Amino acid sequence: MLNGKVALVTGSTSGIGLGIAHALAREGATVVLNGLGNASDIEATRAQLAADTGADIRFIGADLSSADAVASLIAQIETDLGRLDILVNNAGVQHVAPIEDFPPEKWDLILALNLGAAFHTIRLAVPGMKQRGWGRIINVASAHALVASPFKSAYVASKHGLLGLTKTVALELAEHGVTANAICPGYVMTPLVQKQIPDTAKARGISEEEVIRDVLLASQATKRFVEVDELGALAAFLCSDGAASITGTALPVDGGWTAH
Template identity: 55%
Template structure:
C-alpha cells in the first residue's frame, strides 16, 4: 500500500513536530519544514524512528518562491502531496499604538499568506488525483479576540475564512479543508508569550499562566499536542470526507462561554 505524503510547515518544533511524529507513526512519508539549524537532523531522527521516508526543507514562510520550490521538490520526490498542514506561525504581543509594522507584516505573512501560497501550489495535483486534505492550524484566536494581539487575531481569523473558501472550491474534487483552533498549548511560542504577557499586563510571570494565559479556558490546563495531532490524523483520513469547512475548537471550553 502506497504511503501517503504529508507536508507540515513548522514541523521541527512545537505543535508541528508533534503532528509530524504522529503522522510518521501512522506510516506517512513526511515533508518537514523549519528554520532550526538542526532541522534536517530532527527530521531524519523522526523518520528513522518510524521507518518512513522524508524530505526536509528550510523554506522561509515569507518567501513565496521558496514555498513553491518546497512543493515542487516534494512532488518530484514522492509523486504527490496528499496532506498539507499549514502550522508555522509567530506571535507578538503589544498594544495597537505600539505594535511594530514589521511585526504586523511578518505575522500576517507567516500565519496567513504562506498558507495561501502553499495551498495554491498543492491544489492542481490534489485536483488531478481527486484527493487532498488541507489542515490549517488556526487558534482559538481565529474565533475570538484578545487584547494586545491585533496581528495574530487578524491572521487567525483570516485563516479560518480562507479555510472555508478552500472547502467550497475543493468539494467537487474530494479535497477537504478544515481549521483546528487550539487553546493554549505549551510550546516555545507560548512560553515566550508568558514573558511578553507579563510585561503587557504588568504581572509577575508566575501569575500570568493562571490569570491571563488560561483565564478564558474552563479546563485550566494546557492543550496537549497529542490531542491536536490525533485530530489532524482524523481530518486527513478517508473517514473525514464530509467534514470540511469547519473551524474545530480544541480549547478547554473557551468557546463554550
Template identity: 65%
Template sequence: MTDGMILAGKTALVTGSTSGIGLAIATAFAKAGANVVLNGFGEPAAIEATRAELAASTGVTVTHSGADMTKPDEIAAMVAEAEAAFGAVDVLVNNAGIQHVAPIDEFPIDKWNAILAINLSSAFHTMRAALPGMKRKGWGRVINTASAHALVASPYKAAYVAAKHGIAGLTKTAALEVATAGITVNAICPGYVWTPLVGKQIPDTMKARGMTEQEVKEKVLLAAQPTREFVKVDEVAALALFLCRAEAANITGALLPIDGGWTAQ
C-alpha cells in the same frame, strides 16, 4: 493496511514543524505511514537529528525544507520539490506561525507584515501550489492550524487575531472550491497549548508580574480556558490525523475548536 497505517503511501507536508504542534502532527502522520516533509527554522544539527530520529523510528522517508514562509517563490519551490520527490503532496498542514503582542497604536509595522505573511499569506501560497496535484489525484487533505483567536479576539494581538480570522475565511473558501474534488479543507483552532515556547515565557512573566509559576499558568495563560488545563500537542495531532481518515470525508470547511471550552463562553 492496518488501522494504524491510514496514510501509508501518502506524503504530508507540514510547515512550521521543527518543534511544538507542527512536530507533533508530523510525528503522528509518520507513525500512520506517511512520508513527511518537515519545514522550519532552527539549529541545523538539531533539525537533522529530529529528521533522522523520526525517520528511524517510523520507517518512512522524512525530509526537511528550509523554505522561508514569507517568500512565495520559496514556498512554491518547496511544494514542487516535494512533488518531485514523492509524486504528490497528499496532506498539507499549514502550521507556521509567529506572535507579537502590543497595542495597535504601538504595533511595529514590520511585525504586522511578518505575522500576516507567515500566519496567513503562506497558507494561501502553499494551497495555491499543492491543490493542483491533489485535484489530479482526486484526494487531498488541507489542515490549517488556526487558533481560538480565529473565533474570538484578545487585546494587544491585532496582527495575530487578524491573521487567524483570515485563515478561517480562507479555509471556508477553499473548502467550497474543492468540495467535489475529493479534497477537504479544515482548520483546527487550539487554545493555549503546552509547548516549549510557552514554557520559556513563564519565568519572564513570573518576574514581570510578581507571580509564582502556578499563578502565571492559572491567572495569565489558562484564565480563558474553563478546563484550566493546557491543550496537549498530541491532542491536536490526533485531531489532525482523524481529519485524514475516510470517515472524515464530509468534514470540510470546519473550524474545529480544541480549546478547553474557551470559545464556548
C-alpha cells in the same frame, strides 16, 4: 491508513507541528518537515522521527514569508516525491504589544507567515490534489481564529483570516475529494507560547506566573494546557476516510475556552 501519501507539515521542527508530523508518520505517510532551527538539531529530530515511526521523513527548509520560497518548497516536494496529498499549515509567529505600539514590520511579518504562506502553499498544492481526486488541507488556526485577546492585533487578524481562507477553499474543492479544515487549539505549552509569556507580562504589568494562571489558562475550563498529542490525533483523523465529509469547519481543541 496513510501509506503512499505524502504530507507537508510547516513549522514542524518543534511543538504542534512536530506532534502532527509524528501522528501522520505513525499512520504511514511520508512526511516533509519544514521549520527553523539549528541544522544539526533538525537532522537529529528528523532521524529520531524516522526511527520512531519507520516512515520516510524528509526536511526542506524555506522562508515561508517569501512567496518565491514557498513556490520552491512545493516544487521540490513534487519533484522529489512526485505528489503532495496532505498539507498542514502550522508555521506561525507571534508578537504582543498594544495597538498603538505595534511595530508595522511585525504586522507585515505575522500576516505574511501566518496567513500569506498558507495561501501560497494551498494554491500550489491544489492542482495536484484535484488531479488525483484526493487531498487533505489542515490549517492550524488557534482559538484566536474564533475569539480575540488584547495586545495581539496581528495574530488575531491573521488567524481570523486563516479560518476564512479555510472555508472558502473547502467550498471550492468540495466536489474534488479534497477537504479543508481548521484546527483551533487553545494554549499549548510550545516554544511560541513560552516566548510570549514575558511579552504578555510586560504588556499587562503582571508577573509571568500570573500570565499563565490569569491570562493563558483563564478561559480554558480544564485549567490545563492542550497536549500536542491531542492535536496530532485530530489531524490524523481528518486525513482518514472517516472524515471525508468534514470540510470547511473550525474544530476547537481549547479546553472549553470558546464555550464561554
